Structures are given as structure tokens and as C-alpha cells.
Amino acid sequence: MEIMPRPRPPHLHRETTRHGKTVWYVRADKGRRIRINADFGSPEFQQAYHAAVSDQQPHPTEKAPRGTLEWLWLLYRQSIAWRDLSMATRKQRENIMLHVLKSAGREPLSRIDRKAILKGRERRADTPSQAKNFLSTMRGLFTWAVDADLVRTDPTQGIAAKKSKGAKAAGFPVWTDQEIATFERRWPRGTRERVMFDMFLYTGLRRGDAAVVGKQHVRHGVISIQTEKTGMWVTIPILPELQTTLDAGPTGDLAFIATANGNPLTKESLGNLFRDACRAAGIQKSAHGLRKAAATNAANHGATVAELEAIFGWAGGQMASLYTRSANRRALSAGAMNKLSRTETETSIPAPSDKVRAAAPKTQQ
Known part of the structure; x- marks a missing residue:
């Protein structure tokens, strides 16, 4: 018999069907039920649980007008290309698009051009990681849209993320x-x-x-x-x-x-x-x-x-x-440091032979 962990993880529910089978599912508040089709306690169960929890978020109820950025984004989220992304990448891109769609979701796709992408990158210039993630999100969206014949061109093509300068370029500092x-x-x-x-x-x-x-x-x-x-x-x-x-x-x-x-x-x-x-x-x-x-x-x-x-x-x-x-x-470096030592260098030079001494010019006294 399965042992229910105590206390129960957030939003994880269990019920028994009329056939006596135990069913696990995730449901946040009054959101939709997401069933976990894996053996309880297995790595697959754990992965499915966290994926379901991440997926429990509000979705737009109003239908986006055809040909807008929001319309394209909703189609993208139903594609195989989207499902192939890791959960971490999906969540990151959804967080970015929450802000993008709030300001430009109803804009026609014809207005999402190279100039608009550059402006979006520049608005995030103070935080280079956000600028980079914004560009990756828009590139993923429009690369798929071109392949799906929903747009003719990719406005992110040829645009690169600006690299950080100074201390930020080294990334997260290592612990000593x-x-x-x-x-x-x-x-x-x-x-x-x-x-x-x-x-x-x-x-x-x-x-x-x-x-x-x-x-x-x-x-x-x-x-x-x-x-x-x-x-x-x-x-x-x-x-x-x-x-x-x-x-x-x-x-x-x-x-x-x-x-x-x-x-x-x-x-x-x-x-x-x-x-x-x-x-x-x-x-x-x-x-x-x-x-x-x-x-x-x-x-x-x-x-x-x-x-x-x-x-x-x-x-x-x-x-x-x-x-x-x-x-x-x-x-x-550690092995070669002795080569910089003057003491080591001097002692390692062999003494000149008698023939070399004889051939050497005599110095004036």
C-alpha cells in the first residue's frame, strides 16, 4: 500500500476510483486537474509533479485577435517546439512574455519588426541577462513561426545579445x-x-x-x-x-x-x-x-x-x-615556476670548460 507523505506536498491530491485504484493529481485552488501517470515515489512521479505545479498558472480567457503577437504566442505554446523545451526554459520565457504581452500583445505582427526587437533589447540593457533571455524568447517564437508559415521573416535575425563588460563578464564569483x-x-x-x-x-x-x-x-x-x-x-x-x-x-x-x-x-x-x-x-x-x-x-x-x-x-x-x-x-604554471627562479637558473648553468675559458677574451685588469 502506498504511504502518503506527511505533510502533503502543495496541490497534490489523492483519490480512489470506484474500482479501488489510487489516482494522484495536481490542482491549485480551483484550477484544472492534472493527473500524474507515474508510480508514486518514483523519479518520474517527482518530475511529473513539479511539471504540473509549474503548469498551474492562469491562462488568458479572452481570445486574442488573429495576426497579433498574443495570437502567435498562444499558438506557439501549443506546438511541438514548445513542448520540446525544458520546464525551466518554458517558465523563463513565460515570465518574459507576461511583460511583453502586457505592452504589445495586441500589436499586429507587421509592427514586430527588427526595430521593435532592438528597442526591447535596449530597454533591458541595464540587466544583460534579461536582454539575452528576451532575445532568446523572441527568436524561439519567430523561428517557429517562420517554419509554420505564419510569418515571412524573423525580426530577430542578425541581432546579437550584448555582452557584459567589466566584473559582470566573469559571471557568478566562485566561493573561496x-x-x-x-x-x-x-x-x-x-x-x-x-x-x-x-x-x-x-x-x-x-x-x-x-x-x-x-x-x-x-x-x-x-x-x-x-x-x-x-x-x-x-x-x-x-x-x-x-x-x-x-x-x-x-x-x-x-x-x-x-x-x-x-x-x-x-x-x-x-x-x-x-x-x-x-x-x-x-x-x-x-x-x-x-x-x-x-x-x-x-x-x-x-x-x-x-x-x-x-x-x-x-x-x-x-x-x-x-x-x-x-x-x-x-x-x-606551478611546474614551470622554477624556471623563473634566478637561483635555480644560475645553479643549473654548467661551469665552462677549460677550452671555453681559454677561448674567452681576457678582460683588462
Whole structure:
């Protein structure tokens, strides 16, 4: 018999049919019911649950006029191209389009031209990541629309996202060993903050994956989870440090990182809680900085590109190569430093032979 987790995760309901079959479904408030067709407690169940929760959002009830941006967007959300996107990408693009449609949803597609896209990018220039995501969202929409013969041209063609300058170009700063030790002193084992921290540090999972990983993802001491962002499966052995932290708790039923009541957290809530924990420890860094610290540590200990991709869910070699190149440069630098030593250089030069001395010009006394 299935055991219902206590307390019950948000919006998850159970009912028994007249044939005695247990049915699980997600329903937020008076929204539509989304049935979960997977065995309770399995990784597929967990994935379907979070996908259903993410899908529980209001949809426009008024029919959008044909030929408008909103009309095109609604059609796009029903396409195979949209369904092929990861849940994280869908949610990100929906959040962007909420603002776009509010101001330009009823604009005819003929007015969504290159000039309009450039203006949208420039309005987000102060936050380069938003500008980049805006451009990716509009490009995905119009690339599909061209293929579907709904528009003739893609107004995003040839437009590139502007790169950040200065400190922002380096992305999220990596945690130092001193900062890691500081956090551990402030949040010892037995606190939820330490569970969050060690989950990030010893798995390298992104925030969205760390929010959902739980006991159902672990088999024989190995975490196996399909990543939210790329859809790739990663297998991560639970290191002794992490296992000790999980044993100390507190953890939840469907997710290791949970609310005070044991319920799973959204990735946004997890990000906010972890940020607060960092500030309380006097550290101004992020969870993604810990992911980078984990990748740096693995590369410095000799992890190959293939091994890094297996751990962190990357593909194509580009991202993993950044870390292995850095590690290789560090090793080469350490091994070559003696070549800069004047003492080493002088002692390593062999003394000239008698013939060389005889041939050398005599200096005046």
C-alpha cells in the first residue's frame, strides 16, 4: 500500500476510483486537474509533479485577435517546439512574455519588426541577462513561426545579445575555501541551511534540480536525476560529507531540502533562503558560485571533460573545457615556476670548460 507523505506536498491530491485504484493529481485552488501517470515515489512521479505545479498558472480567457503577437504566442505554446523545451526554459520565457504581452500583445505582427526587437533589447540593457533571455524568447517564437508559415521573416535575425563588460563578464564569483569554512561555522550540521549548502557543494546541482532531488532519486548511494535545464541525466555518488549532513537533517519526504513542514521548495524560494543564509554568514555570493567551486575543485583534482559533463549535465565539451583548461594552466604554471627562479637558473648553468675559458677574451685588469 502506498504511504502518503506527511505533510502533503502543495496541490497534490489523492483519490480512489470506484474500482479501488489510487489516482494522484495536481490542482491549485480551483484550477484544472492534472493527473500524474507515474508510480508514486518514483523519479518520474517527482518530475511529473513539479511539471504540473509549474503548469498551474492562469491562462488568458479572452481570445486574442488573429495576426497579433498574443495570437502567435498562444499558438506557439501549443506546438511541438514548445513542448520540446525544458520546464525551466518554458517558465523563463513565460515570465518574459507576461511583460511583453502586457505592452504589445495586441500589436499586429507587421509592427514586430527588427526595430521593435532592438528597442526591447535596449530597454533591458541595464540587466544583460534579461536582454539575452528576451532575445532568446523572441527568436524561439519567430523561428517557429517562420517554419509554420505564419510569418515571412524573423525580426530577430542578425541581432546579437550584448555582452557584459567589466566584473559582470566573469559571471557568478566562485566561493573561496575561506568562505566555505565561514559558512560551515555559521551553519553547522543539523540545520536546513547546511543541508542546502552541502547539497550544492557536493553535487554541483543547479538550484532547480537541488530543489527537487530526494530519496526517490537515490539508488545504492547514487543520485540519478534528469536535469531541469538541459534534460540530461546525471548520476552523482553521494559523498560521505553529504551523507553525514543528510543524516543529521532536517530533510523532507519528496525532497531533501524542504520547508519547516517538510514540503518541497520552489527553486525561487530555495534561492531566497540560501541568499539569506549567505548574508547571515557575511558572504555575498550565490548557489551558482558553489556549483562553479565544485567544478573547479573537480577539475583541479584531474577530472576530464567527459567526467565533468557526466557530473554537471553539460554537453559539447565547451563548458567543461573552461574548467579543465584552467586546471591545466594552473598545473603547468606551478611546474614551470622554477624556471623563473634566478637561483635555480644560475645553479643549473654548467661551469665552462677549460677550452671555453681559454677561448674567452681576457678582460683588462
